Amino acid sequence: MTGSRIRLLIVEDHDSYRRILRRMLEAEGLEVVGEAGDGCAAIVAARHYAPDVILSDYHMPIMDGIAMARLIKAGPQPPPIILLSSETWGLIDRARTVGIDQVLEKGCTITSICAAIHQAARQAPPKSTPWAA
Numbered sequence: 001m002t003g004s005r006i007r008l009l010i011v012e013d014h015d016s017y018r019r020i021l022r023r024m025l026e027a028e029g030l031e032v033v034g035e036a037g038d039g040c041a042a043i044v045a046a047r048h049y050a051p052d053v054i055l056s057d058y059h060m061p062i063m064d065g066i067a068m069a070r071l072i073k074a075g076p077q078p079p080p081i082i083l084l085s086s087e088t089w090g091l092i093d094r095a096r097t098v099g100i101d102q103v104l105e106k107g108c109t110i111t112s113i114c115a116a117i118h119q120a121a122r123q124a125p126p127k128s129t130p131w132a133a
Helices: 015-027 039-049 065-073 091-097 110-123
Strands: 007-011 031-036 053-057 081-085 102-105
Touching (some): 007 015, 031 039, 065 091
Parallel strands (some): 007 031, 053 081
16 A cells, blocks of 8 residues: 555446445545456556555456456556455355455445455555556
8 A cells, every 4th residue: 555545446337336436435535546447448557556456346348357357466466356246156266266355245335345445455465566567
């Protein structure tokens, strides 16, 4: 983490849900450094913004959250990734195999999301240099 605020990248293909998440998370003191609407855009944004944590939807066009996480986790010093999905059954094992840190059900409380973000940021190894190449 840089400073005391957690730097967050939100990846969600539904604009209205992404805007609501952003407002709620910023109201909780998190710094949203970037947004992306699909997995490909998220990879570019992660390299550009070097977030402390990525909060991503699973079902997205172009590239889903699992494929996105696989590519990000293959890079140097990848940030923790939290996946949101309306269908968590069967997804947790697939998510863990690619290095996703947590899977939350869409519709869970903002308190649960914030707790997961804080936990992921605390457990992440310190970055010696930004993830951005």
